[in-house]
Amino acid sequence: MKVLVGADIGGTKLALRTTTPDGTVRVDVEIPSTGWEAAPVDQAARWLLDRVRPVLPEDDEIAALGVGAQGCDTQEHCAHLAAAFEALGVSAAVVNDAALLVPAAGLTDGIGVIAGTGSIAVGACAEGTVLFAGGWGWVLGDEGSAPAIVREAAKAALAAHDKRRPDDGLLSELLAHYGVADAPALARAVNDTPTPATWGPAAPAVFRAAASGSASALAVIDDAATHLTALVSRLRARGAVGETVVAAGSVVLGQPLLAARLRERLGSAHPDLTLRLLDVPPVAGAVALARARYGLAGVA
Template identity: 85%
Template sequence: MRVLVGADIGGTKLAIRVAAPDGAIRADVEIPSTGWDAAPVEQAARWLLDRVRPALPAGDEIAALGVGAQGCDTQEHCARLAAAFEASAVPATVVNDAALLVPAADLDHGIGVIAGTGSIAVGTDAGGTVLFAGGWGWVLGDEGSAPAIVREAARAALAGHDAGLADDGLLSELLAHYGADDAPGLARAVNDAPTTENWGPAAPAVFRAAAAGSASALAVVDDAATRLTALVTRLRARGAVGGTVVAAGSVVLGQPLLADRLRAGLGAAHPDLTLRLLDVPPVAGAVALAAVRNRGAGTGTSA
């Protein structure tokens, strides 16, 4: 059978969905995305195809591929990666992984916001030009992502310690997570391995502290929501269209406090917008893109 294949490549996992032309799901596979890099595009295309092909049911062939990829942060980059798949005789559409959220929600227009291992906001203007905001990595930004929340929480806890303030619960939660004895030990634990793998898993500790009444932890969460809202504001200022913000990612979906604060921030800044938490896997949006690409396979359209 000639099938539609969707791939959602995130910071920690690769989700692959294989669907029949009528939409029936034939396979769902989730594996680590270790080794993924969106550049160079030829290598990236080989990396993904080497993982997609073993996921196909016996006898299936790829009719079209839809890809949402972390690291495809410009329209030009996405087009080059799509062309690399085409060079392997695989009709493809490639977008940033956040751009999967709107089609996954069965919407034609809207703004996608991911807050998970990384964060980014993606929309389109009335002419179809893709617009990006954020997504600059956990060292410089990635507002609202797990590593960024931990980065800001560690800074807040250590600043409070420097000021001689009593721990309001944030420092102790971070110390417990890292198995550190004191503030210098926390600084070493965070600084010695400045990676998403070291920082990200500590995010639940920040939310536990906020739930227990830590004002400093709550301020970190509020700041994350404010910064995510600012990404949406930047996109709308550049002409992004649609009345819905579709949010996904492990942090915004797994931590109701952040979702609530983001909803409040969007309501204050953009009363006409609705926040929708995505309730289907984003890879469903990749399959939708593959379906569109399959319908246009004879036109030469690739992205």
């Protein structure tokens, strides 16, 4: 049976969904994305197909593949990866994972914003050129992502400690998360293993501190929302079209405070834009890409 395959490759997980051409879901699974690298493209294509084929029911044949992938940060890279799939006999359309949000929402244009393991915004101009802002990694940026929120929170808590200011709740929440006793131990805990897997899971501690009244934590969250809004502003300045910002990612969807602050800042900076929190998995957008690649755009 010919099937359409959608793949959403993020920083921690790979979501796979396959459907028949009439829309019947055949497979809907998530597995770790351990080992994913967007380059070199021939290895990336094989990596994904090595994970798609084992989950397909027997006798299912890939008619078209839609891919949204972290690390595919230019239009040229996406085209090269699509060509690598074609070289392996699979018709494919490839975009950055943030570019899945707009089609997943059932829209033809708009700006997608991801705030999860990383952060990035993706849109397109009227001529169809894909535009990117952010996505530079948590060491350099990715403001609004889980690791970056923790990075900024740790810096704020340690700076307050240096100034001998009373802990307003942020430091104690971070100490509790990492299971350490004091500020120097916190610095060692976050620096000894500087990876998103070490930093990202502490993000809920920052939001707990904010909910308990920590002004420091709230300032970090407000700054994250401001930076995410700035990504949208950069894209609009470069000609991105659409009236909707579609947001997804574990932080913005899992933490209502960040979503509320983002909505406020977008409303102030761009009153004509509407923020929509994606209420379906982004992999639905990958399936939409596969449908279009197969020539079924608009078919229910």
